[in-house]
Amino acid sequence: MTSARLTPATAALLTLPPLLWAGNAVVGRMVADLVPPVTLNFLRWVLAFAILLPLGGWVLRPGSGLMRHWRRFALLGLLGVGLYNALQYLALHTSTALNVTLVGSSMPLWMMGLGRLFFGASVTRAQLLGALLSMVGVAVVLSRGDWAQLARLRLVPGDVYMLLATIGWAWYSWLLAQRAEPDRLRADWAGFLLAQVVFGLGWSALMTAGEWALTDARIQWGWPLAAALLFVAVGPAVLAYRCWGLGVQRAGPTVAGFFGNLTPLFAAVMSTLFLGEAPRLYHALAFALIVAGILVSARR
Known part of the structure; x- marks a missing residue:
């Protein structure tokens, strides 16, 4: 796919x-005491399903191709709908929104590694250098700027959860690149997302049942939680997917990838405004290293 000229609209x-994704991390942190993390993910996608149903409900009809490829969509639903968001919300219980988004910016490292190991993708020297810079950036985040912490291997649990979520999302992204479903299903963004959500809700429901059975889970209903659920369902779960898909079609995936790494910057600003989690010097260093790694690895 060739990239087009980057216009202001694109x-x-x-x-x-x-x-929106930065807002998702901040809002998830804000409601951490109101709703269990896995339950939050389930409720979010229930609302997203209700929003997508009128737009892409045709995918649930016989002959759409969904059931013929149910194994693929079950795996996509597990990785993209079930595990990733649940692990992210779980990470926000013990880590900050800024750290979560910065660790998530290590995505190019895991994309390259999984592509090389399992999908036959080649790796260049520039990509290796970029991966090294990204790895150092993630290490800065995990160590909180204190390298002695890495030697003691004292990691905040939320950072580990987010690393697992990021690896899962990288696997999910590679699977998306494998075109195995009918063109009609792939071309309709609402139907394609709804096909994943259908199976993802099943996985998420199982994980939510386990959360309520094994923990002292409880929900504090009220307008703050209702507003948060509405935002994470409409914004990060539906609107962001739509805008991202259009942007990638117009500018190409390479250019779009650079915009994705604006998330930590937005999260830093939002955390300062809403959570009182002012960015520190090591956050800036980590962000610079991760972005430098992406830029170097993207060079031809």
């Missing part, structure tokens, strides 16, 4: 999703 389309 730039706006590609800027909105990182803003």
